[in-house]
Amino acid sequence: MLDLEKYGVTMWEKDKILSFRQKLLAWYDENKRDLPWRRSKNPYHIWVSEIMLQQTRVDTVIPYYERFLDWFPTVESLANAPEERLLKAWEGLGYYSRVRNMQTAAQQIMSEFEGKFPSTYEGISSLKGIGPYTAGAISSIAFNLPQPAVDGNVMRVLARLFEVNHDIGNPSNRKLFQAMMEVLIDPDRPGDFNQALMDLGSDIEAPVNPRPEESPVKEFSAAYQHGTMDCYPIKAPKKKPIPIFLKALVVQNSQGQFLLEKNESEKLLAGFWHFPLIEVDEFSDQTQDLDLFSQVAEPILELGPSPQESFEQDYDLEVDWQDLRFEEVKHIFSHRKWHIQIIAGRVTETQEYADREVLWLSPEEFINYPLAKPQQKIWQAYLKRSC
DNA sequence: AATACGTGGCC
DNA sequence: TGGCCAAGTAT
Incomplete structure (x- = not known):
């Protein structure tokens, strides 16, 4: 286990963790968004949504998601889709290797998992195009496995909660947030816990124009308490195209x-x-x-x-x-x-x-x-x- | 470890 | 307008 103290992060006591989970999930239960993929527990549907949502906004994804499942209702249909049809389904979404990798993964599922979506973190992780975030998201949401799903939202929220002085844009620092989440995550409702953090990060704790006083967990937030919200998360500027x-x-x-x-x-x-x-x-x-x-x-x-x-x-x-x-x-x-x-x-x-x-x-x-x-x-x- | 990989919205 | 940002992964 990674030593959080070495990164200058002091983890909360058990009581505070339990109380945080309760507060966050209660807020989520009242405020979660009604999104198409949240009406399904079908791992294939969750998978499609998670891949589409990579670096892409919810509003953009919704129509693509509906059409994609219409065109490719099953893993098998995706595995057998012609390239032109595949790219047409993704046209305009960007990062097109996502859909190519999905087809490869669909073929993996057909050949290595007898057409049934893998139900273990290991199996899910073995699929092309599924990295640590997506493996955690599918594991927790579709299979109720206690796996963290650390995306940009989660890192931003955690960076503010704990005043993390490490660049969230540096991929090598992801493991720090992963380690924090392994302690924080609610083992009873891992999928909801992950999604609650993402929902919080995408709206109230947005990167621009956040509304920290509306946060259901502001009492837990070191940055909020210290008035240092503007300093977090730390992120190096991007290079010009x-x-x-x-x-x-x-x-x-x-x-x-x-x-x-x-x-x-x-x-x-x-x-x-x-x-x-x-x-x-x-x-x-x-x-x-x-x-x-x-x-x-x-x-x-x-x-x-x-x-x-x-x-x-x-x-x-x-x-x-x-x-x-x-x-x-x-x-x-x-x-x-x-x-x-x-x-x-x-x-x-x-x-x-x-x-x-x-x-x-x-x-x-x-x-x-x-x-x-x-x-x-x-x-x-x-x-x-x-x- | 650093870079390649799309697009659209916001200010 | 230009810069920043969005539920990352592969190499």
Whole structure:
């Protein structure tokens, strides 16, 4: 067992712990939110909700949750779902490896657990995409096992209760909060205890504009008692997303279909369809002019092939590039900020062969394919200029 | 241990 | 607007 004192945390006496549990659960019984997944004890439902809720707001999740269970009502249906359908179910939610990992886990359940959701912490933890938080949440909520579920809410609430002087953003400090929860958790109602702390942390003890005087456990809170609520939790600022500059090629053929390409990378937006993208060092009005009028301009410097030229080579196409300017599309990921310039054109000649997975799609067909946000923004910006 | 991985809402 | 934040996990 981790020594809390070494982290400067003094745990409460047994009586205070019992009294805290009572106070918190009484508050939860009166104030818990009525959420779709709280009406079910089906571990599959709990699992879906917990994965969706990772780094994602409740209001965002609710419609996705309902539709997901409609499309994939059982573990088996999820295990057998085609990739396009899987990504379409998650389109717009973000962190798409979540749903890929879920399918892998569903296949694990079919092959290693005879199609029945594992009912032990060990078994649950063995599933792809389930880390310590989610394993604790499913164990406690669906199986009534006394396992802590330490998420950002719980760490924030605990940091204020005990004036924890450790960065909650540092993953290595999670074990401290885990150890505290192992002592605090109510073994009779572990699922409710975990959820009560999360509910408290997401509203009354929110990271911004908290209302600490409304907390049912303010008498237990060292930070509240000492007037140091503003100091907790400790959290280092995040790094700024790195700017990336891209040209998006929006190219249509004589039948009004547009060229889309599948992202075969296993990293950012894996498996999604997108307009062909070419990364450039940066934008400048000068390079933009050279791009648009490369036929007539006489560049002073020897530049490499233009994005248009590279594109025509890579995709075996000949394109009549249009002299149109579009609004720059911006999209911020957690770690990158994309700046996208749109270049439009019409193909004059196409080859059968292309060394990529590409598709010519009419706009009406777009909805049948998973398209992430940046591509939707590109399409909107393209339409705006074309109208 | 530090970084990659989405998106939308709020101020 | 830019920065912060949200029921984390994999590598």
